Amino acid sequence: MSTLAAPASKNNKSMILLNGRIIDPANGIDGVGHLLVVQGKISAVFLNGEEPDLPDEVDRIDLAGKWVVPGLIDMHVHLREPGEEYKETIASGTRAAAAGGFTGVACMPNTRPVNDSYSITSLILAQAAEGSARVYPVGSISKGGEGKILAEYGEMRKAGVVALSDDGMPVVDSQLLRRGLEYAADYNLLVISHSEELALSKNGAMNEGYNSTRLGLRGIPGIAESIMIYRDLAVAECTGRPIHIAHISTRESVSLIRRAKAKGSLVTAETAPHYFSLTDEAVGNYDSRAKMNPPLRTADDVMAIKEGLKDGTIDAIATDHAPHSVLEKDVEFARAANGIIGLETAVPLTMNLLRNGDIDSGRMVELLSLNPARILGVEGGTLSPGTVADITVIDPDLEFVYSVDKIVSKSKNSPFIDWDLKGKAVLTLMAGEITWSDLH
Amino acid sequence: METGYHFSHKHILSLEDLSSADISFILQTADSFKEISTRSIKKVPTLRGKTVINLFFEPSTRTRLSFEIAAKRMSADTFNIASSTSSTTKGETLVDTALNLMAMNPDIIIIRHSFSGAAQLLTEHIETSVINAGDGTHEHPSQGLLDLMTVMEKKGRIEGLKVAIIGDIAHSRVAHSNIIGFTKMGASVCVAGPGTMMPPAVEKLGATRCNSVHEAVADADVVMALRIQKERQDDSLIPSLREYAKYFGINRSVIDLAKKDVLIMHPGPLNRGVEIDSEIADDPRSVILDQVTNGVAIRMALLYLLMGGD
Numbered sequence: 001m002s003t004l005a006a007p008a009s010k011n012n013k014s015m016i017l018l019n020g021r022i023i024d025p026a027n028g029i030d031g032v033g034h035l036l037v038v039q040g041k042i043s044a045v046f047l048n049g050e051e052p053d054l055p056d057e058v059d060r061i062d063l064a065g066k067w068v069v070p071g072l073i074d075m076h077v078h079l080r081e082p083g084e085e086y087k088e089t090i091a092s093g094t095r096a097a098a099a100g101g102f103t104g105v106a107c108m109p110n111t112r113p114v115n116d117s118y119s120i121t122s123l124i125l126a127q128a129a130e131g132s133a134r135v136y137p138v139g140s141i142s143k144g145g146e147g148k149i150l151a152e153y154g155e156m157r158k159a160g161v162v163a164l165s166d167d168g169m170p171v172v173d174s175q176l177l178r179r180g181l182e183y184a185a186d187y188n189l190l191v192i193s194h195s196e197e198l199a200l201s202k203n204g205a206m207n208e209g210y211n212s213t214r215l216g217l218r219g220i221p222g223i224a225e226s227i228m229i230y231r232d233l234a235v236a237e238c239t240g241r242p243i244h245i246a247h248i249s250t251r252e253s254v255s256l257i258r259r260a261k262a263k264g265s266l267v268t269a270e271t272a273p274h275y276f277s278l279t280d281e282a283v284g285n286y287d288s289r290a291k292m293n294p295p296l297r298t299a300d301d302v303m304a305i306k307e308g309l310k311d312g313t314i315d316a317i318a319t320d321h322a323p324h325s326v327l328e329k330d331v332e333f334a335r336a337a338n339g340i341i342g343l344e345t346a347v348p349l350t351m352n353l354l355r356n357g358d359i360d361s362g363r364m365v366e367l368l369s370l371n372p373a374r375i376l377g378v379e380g381g382t383l384s385p386g387t388v389a390d391i392t393v394i395d396p397d398l399e400f401v402y403s404v405d406k407i408v409s410k411s412k413n414s415p416f417i418d419w420d421l422k423g424k425a426v427l428t429l430m431a432g433e434i435t436w437s438d439l440h
Numbered sequence: 441m442e443t444g445y446h447f448s449h450k451h452i453l454s455l456e457d458l459s460s461a462d463i464s465f466i467l468q469t470a471d472s473f474k475e476i477s478t479r480s481i482k483k484v485p486t487l488r489g490k491t492v493i494n495l496f497f498e499p500s501t502r503t504r505l506s507f508e509i510a511a512k513r514m515s516a517d518t519f520n521i522a523s524s525t526s527s528t529t530k531g532e533t534l535v536d537t538a539l540n541l542m543a544m545n546p547d548i549i550i551i552r553h554s555f556s557g558a559a560q561l562l563t564e565h566i567e568t569s570v571i572n573a574g575d576g577t578h579e580h581p582s583q584g585l586l587d588l589m590t591v592m593e594k595k596g597r598i599e600g601l602k603v604a605i606i607g608d609i610a611h612s613r614v615a616h617s618n619i620i621g622f623t624k625m626g627a628s629v630c631v632a633g634p635g636t637m638m639p640p641a642v643e644k645l646g647a648t649r650c651n652s653v654h655e656a657v658a659d660a661d662v663v664m665a666l667r668i669q670k671e672r673q674d675d676s677l678i679p680s681l682r683e684y685a686k687y688f689g690i691n692r693s694v695i696d697l698a699k700k701d702v703l704i705m706h707p708g709p710l711n712r713g714v715e716i717d718s719e720i721a722d723d724p725r726s727v728i729l730d731q732v733t734n735g736v737a738i739r740m741a742l743l744y745l746l747m748g749g750d
């Protein structure tokens with residue numbers, strides 16, 4: 001498949017990952033064992049004390065105390081190339097992905113120019129061939145992302161897009177969304193919706209509530225999101241096509257999706273780590289690093305997001321990695337750009353949920369790997385023998401301070417800077433090749 | 441002042457940042473400076489050699505002049521910079537402007553800006569003391585202080601008073617500062633206005649949200665009308681100034697609901713016949729011009745205290 005950005009393997013060698021806790025929910029596996037990689041593919045998994053008899057030339061990596069999971073897939077990132085390479089490039093963004101434990105990322109089309117064509121998709125994939133993670137381009141629903149006419153899905157599919165979205169903006173015109181869903185079906189492409197009722201969010205800078213009043217900032221009410229999700233669900237249902245709702249942040253959004261799933265709708269949804277880690281209190285005194293769209297919400301919304309992650313309403317955790325430079329962030333709050341980087345903090349923030357008992361480790365792998373792979377229809381998400389050796393090794397006990405000098409992404413816009421974090425990807429393998437290692 | 445008190449603020453960004461002890465101290469200091477403005481030679485040498493920059497990104501006559509007069513009566517050198525916030529696409533950022541000003545070693549920068557948090561942003565990048573002269577729809581602390589001073593002067597106390605603030609609470613930095621200031625000093629603040637102009641969770645700021653102007657004004661010791669900005673009509677917050685005046689304006693029949701010795705206040709500039717009837721603005725109980733007079737004293741006090749006077 002042409003979306004396979006990196007070559008299948010340059011690696012003829014074999015490698016065995018020893019003594020790690022292998023967590024592979026697709027195969028019902030959670031236990032200490034060994035995992036053999038041969039020629040870029042998973043060759044065998046040894047569990048229950050089974051010891052392989054291996055020749056000496058096989059590389060041995062001891063991973064006692066660490067977790068071995070399918071390569072993480074972030075289904076929502078902004079790599080900024082082409083057009084805003086001063087914020088991030090495909091090279092720097094995929095390096096940040098590898099550092100955060102991701103072996104694949106789906107990049108949103110709101111680049112400059114917008115990815116609405118064969119040529120831009122091809123350019124992205126050509127750049128990605130040298131990258132540190134697989135890149136799955138998302139094409140735009142509408143030409144130029146302008147919400148007026150359909151983009152060329154057939155051509156983009158041929159070039160390698162895996163999904164369609166006008167992310168950054170909603171498709172305001174319901175008829176266009178309907179046509180997009182119908183036409184996407186011809187190419188078996190998923191539509192990802194950025195759900196926002198613009199009339200309600202216009203000029204808003206943060207969540208509407210006490211904190212927006214305290215700071216004198218225009219608020220964005222929760223219903224700006226949920227009203228549009230309701231519309232999106234209705235339109236998708238009418239077409240009988242699946243729809244994926246991006247970055248949900250409110251209790252009402254969770255309950256709408258829960259209800260739609262109960263009715264049998266083909267809806268899937270993602271949230272981002274900041275929506276279960278922070279509330280609008282994080283804006284503090286106009287800290288633009290806590291500004292994103294949708295905005296950080298209330299403690300009650302955070303609770304609902306956690307419930308949705310736990311009960312299966314929310315299918316995936318995606319970072320919405322949105323690099324911005326100081327030019328966009330070091331300005332008056334209402335003028336500051338929306339978005340934060342997220343690739344390098346997703347694992348420890350998600351592990352906070354584990355430590356608090358909100359989800360277990362199998363569910364974490366579903367949210368960060370298995371489900372994104374299935375939703376996007378891309379390889380990975382499992383450790384099944386015969387599949388590509390995209391593997392992430394996590395040290396669940398590694399404690400570190402997320403300091404600016406450690407950030408791999410080209411941009412540093414994160415509200416988690418200087419946080420004490422626990423749990424980190426220490427080894428990332430793409431097709432058996434090491435793309436990131438913190439092992440000594 | 442009680443023993444142990446020390447004014448320790450480097451900036452004046454909001455009344456939220458100030459304690460009731462800070463506010464009392466500022467009011468006392470301002471009271472002692474008020475006399476200077478009544479002398480025939482209205483100048484003291486206190487801030488001689490200090491440089492004060494008025495950095496105004498929004499049109500303002502009264503506030504800018506008030507700060508300038510305050511600084512000059514204290515013998516500081518003042519400089520005015522008027523700039524348009526809409527020109528930043530071709531111009532430099534606020535942070536760069538501030539860094540350039542700081543390079544000229546001023547002692548105090550007074551900033552007015554149409555974006556909330558602009559004064560705070562300045563303090564994160566420069567060493568100079570900053571006074572917020574109004575930032576977007578956030579706060580206008582010197583206005584809040586001069587309003588407190590005026591009420592204190594006329595009523596002898598703040599504690600226990602009922603203060604009604606009427607109008608566009610959501611978009612008024614004056615209302616915001618006053619809600620915080622008056623509640624901190626022990627008054628009860630009631631707000632009323634069109635539903636479109638009520639901020640979310642205003643109660644959490646300390647105000648009581650009333651369902652009608654009548655309810656807010658009933659038995660009030662202070663009635664403050666806020667200026668209605670004409671562009672709010674375009675925002676669809678009110679259908680017309682005419683209807684606003686009829687249902688939310690302060691007129692004779694409304695003011696009659698308040699205490700007989702009510703103080704009538706307005707931060708100016710007035711839209712006579714819109715938020716306040718002409719005869720009410722000119723009523724003997726109106727202290728609108730006292731507010732302006734006290735503004736100079738409050739700003740003298742703020743400049744003095746930030747420069748280390750104590």
